[in-house]
Amino acid sequence: xxxxxxxxxxxxxxxxxxxxxxxxxxxxxxxxxxxxxxxxxxxxxxxxxxxxxxxxxxxxxxxxxxxxxxxxxxxxxxxxxxxxxxxxxxxxxxxx
Amino acid sequence: xxxxxxxxxxxxxxxxxxxxxxxxxxxxxxxxxxxxxxxxxxxxxxxxxxxxxxxxxxxxxxxxxxxxxxxxxxxxxxxxxxxxxxxxxxxxxxxxxxxxxxxxxxxxxxxxxxxxxxxxxxxxxxxxxxxxxxxxxxxxxxxxxxxxxxxxxxxxxxxxxxxxxxxxxxxxxxxxxxxxxxxxxxxxxxxxxxxxxxxxxxxxxxxxxxxxxxxxxxxxxxxxxxxxxx
Numbered sequence: 501x502x503x504x505x506x507x508x509x510x511x512x513x514x515x516x517x518x519x520x521x522x523x524x525x526x527x528x529x530x531x532x533x534x535x536x537x538x539x540x541x542x543x544x545x546x547x548x549x550x551x552x553x554x555x556x557x558x559x560x561x562x563x564x565x566x567x568x569x570x571x572x573x574x575x576x577x578x579x580x581x582x583x584x585x586x587x588x589x590x591x592x593x594x595x596x
Numbered sequence: 597x598x599x600x601x602x603x604x605x606x607x608x609x610x611x612x613x614x615x616x617x618x619x620x621x622x623x624x625x626x627x628x629x630x631x632x633x634x635x636x637x638x639x640x641x642x643x644x645x646x647x648x649x650x651x652x653x654x655x656x657x658x659x660x661x662x663x664x665x666x667x668x669x670x671x672x673x674x675x676x677x678x679x680x681x682x683x684x685x686x687x688x689x690x691x692x693x694x695x696x697x698x699x700x701x702x703x704x705x706x707x708x709x710x711x712x713x714x715x716x717x718x719x720x721x722x723x724x725x726x727x728x729x730x731x732x733x734x735x736x737x738x739x740x741x742x743x744x745x746x747x748x749x750x751x752x753x754x755x756x757x758x759x760x761x762x763x764x765x766x767x768x769x770x771x772x773x774x775x776x777x778x779x780x781x782x783x784x785x786x787x788x789x790x791x792x793x794x795x796x797x798x799x800x801x802x803x804x805x806x807x808x809x810x811x812x813x814x815x816x817x818x819x820x821x822x823x824x825x826x
Contacts, residue, residue, distance in 0.1 A: 505734065505797055509790045516787060520657045527661055534661035538780045539598045539698070541662055542773060546603060546760055553602025557697035570695050571653045574688075578649030585639045589802040 597667070597710055597752045597777060598692070601700025608759040613705030619713050620686060623679035630676070637676075637806050640799070644672035645684045647795065651788060652688055652711075658780040666788035667748050670741030671795060673716030674723045675810065681719075685712025710751040719744035733813065733821060737796045742789030749777040 527534045547553075561567035604612070630637060651668030658664055673681040689707050692698040699707050719740040726736030757770035764772070799807065804818045813821075 505794055509794050512787060512790050516656075516783060519659060519783075523659065523661070524657075532661075535657050535663050537655060538658075538662045538664040538776050539600060542756060542776050543600045543603055545772065545776065546756070549760065549762055551603075551605075551760065553600070554605065555602040555700070555702055557601040557693075557700060559694070560697035561695075567696060571655075574653040574691065574696075575650050578646035578651075578653070581642050581646035582650070585643050586798060586802060588639070593802060 597664070597707070597749050598689075598699035599703040599706050599752065599755065601693070601697065601702060603700070604703050604706055604755070604759050608755070609702045609705060611705075612703075612709050612755065616682070616705045616708045616713060619679050619682045620708070623681075623683040626677065626680050627683055630680070634809060637810060640675060640803065640806050640810075641672075641680070643795075643799075644675055644681075645687065647671050647792075648684050648688045649691075651791070652692070656784055656787070659783050660780055662776070662780050664749075664777070664780045664784055666784050666791075667711050667715055667745050668788065668792075669711055669716050669748070670719040670744035670788065671792045673719040673744060674737060674740055674792075674796070675812065678713060678716035678720050681716035682708060682712035685716070706752075706755050710748045710755065714751040715744040715748035718747040727813070733800075733817065734793045734797060738789040738793040740789075741792035742785040745785035745788045746778065746781055749781040750774065753777050 524535075543553075561570060627641070630641065648668040648671075651666040653665070655663045655665045667685075669681045669685050672684045686704075686708050689699055689704060689711065693700050693704060722740035722743055723736055726740065727733070753770055753773035753776075756773045757766050761769045762772075800813075800818060800821050804813075804822065807813045807818065808815050
């Protein structure tokens with residue numbers, strides 16, 4: 501199979517998404533809030549024990565929109581670099 | 597895996613800076629040598645770094661109702677070794693600490709250690725051992741990258757448990773943090789391993805000569821991989 505690995509990875513991602521949808525429905529039915537970040541869950545746990553962080557971040561994204569803008573930017577920068585270099589190599593092979 | 601700004605009390609944040617520093621110094625030295633001696637490998641270094649950028653920005657929902665992100669450092673570690681992966685991790689972590697308030701500058705040492713050093717070291721060791729044992733190349737890359745992702749989160753749990761043993765002692769605290777971090781990470785680690793194995797396949801197809809130049813695969817192995825389409 502020429503694209504065996506691609507198919508396997510795609511199938512894995514589909515299973516992953518399906519399990520998410522299934523579980524999300526179960527969590528919604530129980531009325532709980534979920535899908536927060538593990539990082540902040542750990543931070544909440546530590547703060548619950550009475551610890552106070554001794555420094556604050558000097559700048560925070562002012563809203564969720566700005567935060568997702570910056571995360572999207574981060575992914576886009578990476579994706580451009582990967583696409584450019586793989587495309588450059590592919591073109592080089594074709595020309596050779 | 598990001599320990600948030602201010603969430604490591606002294607002396608722990610200083611300790612993790614000191615532990616990470618030598619790896620970063622060696623990594624910078626190795627990058628410098630790569631630039632001078634193996635310039636043709638630089639695009640691959642850029643791909644490895646870009647891969648960390650993409651994967652660590654994707655916060656994925658996991659099976660236990662919380663979200664976490666893959667690290668992507670396994671690829672850099674397999675290709676260039678854990679010290680150079682530490683430098684790549686450092687760049688991404690500084691970006692996230694400064695622009696996203698994700699992680700922090702005081703906890704940078706600890707975060708570089710978990711994502712940039714511990715995980716990549718696992719990936720590097722597993723990859724080398726697998727190749728030496730003659731295991732399937734892509735399967736080895738998959739296992740190495742998945743274990744690296746998982747190891748990063750186990751180390752974060754250890755770091756937090758050391759700093760906050762609480763009333764249950766180190767081991768009890770470790771289990772609590774591991775339940776938050778490592779358990780969430782298992783499905784994400786599997787996805788990360790699969791994606792990195794796929795990228796590795798493209799590198800084998802597009803630029804196999806770099807892999808032999810970096811002593812990652814012998815020419816006969818590459819021949820075999822390219823003949824049998826995976």
